[in-house]
Amino acid sequence: MDTNKMLDEKLSRRGILKGAAGAAGIAALAMGGLGLFSNAEAKGGSTEKWPWPYEKLDPEKTAELAYNEWYRVFCGAAVISSVFTQLRDKIGEPYKSFPIDAYVFLEGGMVGWGTVCGSNAGANIVANCIIGPRIAGPECENGAAIGADILEWYSETKLPSFTPREPRIKTKIIQTTSNSPLCHVSVGKWMKESGYALNSPERRDRCARVTASVAYTLVKDLNAWKDGTYKQRSAWKPASNMGITAQQNCNECHGSNIPTPPMAKK
Numbered sequence: 001m002d003t004n005k006m007l008d009e010k011l012s013r014r015g016i017l018k019g020a021a022g023a024a025g026i027a028a029l030a031m032g033g034l035g036l037f038s039n040a041e042a043k044g045g046s047t048e049k050w051p052w053p054y055e056k057l058d059p060e061k062t063a064e065l066a067y068n069e070w071y072r073v074f075c076g077a078a079v080i081s082s083v084f085t086q087l088r089d090k091i092g093e094p095y096k097s098f099p100i101d102a103y104v105f106l107e108g109g110m111v112g113w114g115t116v117c118g119s120n121a122g123a124n125i126v127a128n129c130i131i132g133p134r135i136a137g138p139e140c141e142n143g144a145a146i147g148a149d150i151l152e153w154y155s156e157t158k159l160p161s162f163t164p165r166e167p168r169i170k171t172k173i174i175q176t177t178s179n180s181p182l183c184h185v186s187v188g189k190w191m192k193e194s195g196y197a198l199n200s201p202e203r204r205d206r207c208a209r210v211t212a213s214v215a216y217t218l219v220k221d222l223n224a225w226k227d228g229t230y231k232q233r234s235a236w237k238p239a240s241n242m243g244i245t246a247q248q249n250c251n252e253c254h255g256s257n258i259p260t261p262p263m264a265k266k
């Protein structure tokens, strides 16, 4: 029996499914439409399929979409939306079933906690959905590599690097280098140098433009991957072992006194 049928039966046994118009029925239909899982899924183990179909996108157009979407769903979901809404039109599934707006929680470095900048998280989600996760095999490693490149690029680049055709804020938006992929550090350094507060229109537009800058870079990398010309820029390796999870410029936080993590015993 296929997964959807099993799901339908389970739902109707519990008396939830009252015809196709019921909310549960719609959810079951939506899951069926996703088409990502085969029967084996019910037995456990992953049967997810990679890569997802991809057609090259215009980086400029994607960045404009991301800029405008920031004002609706903020950094992380805006990056995802800028790529996936175009692929919904060009390709359809699985992009049509992907819940873009669920990723609003990436805002402010994840629900305002200032951890990784949502645009970096969004870019990693997009790259790893399209290309696949590294555990799926060597042909999928570029998903993580593109994600790692974006984190490094974000940290080292004067941002925002993209200026929208019709900016909502006409005041000059200065560029700063964060030396970190963290929202807290990136926004903090920009606020310190510009003098604008967190809830100022300027800070908001700055983050919308940073989001657009990330979307632009992401699509350039995805297009190169599609053409077979993508070359990893960062030092990231799947087996890299610094002894601790960290952004790689340790001295940014530790100064010259970088603590040595205990290394695994051989």
Ligand code: HEC
Binding pocket: 180, 242, 244, 246, 247, 248, 249, 250, 251, 252, 253, 254, 258, 259, 260, 261, 262
């Ligand atoms: C974003 C800032 C930041 C970066 C970058 C960073 N660290 Fe840390 N690290 C911290 C903080 C904060 C602590 C907690 C320090 C404490 O408890 O006193 C910490 C703790 C540690 C600890 C364990 C606690 C200790 O003091 O021994 C080790 C080991 C460590 N870092 C190593 C590294 C290494 C190696 C790198 C680079 C690969 C790195 N860190 C990059 C902020 C950072």
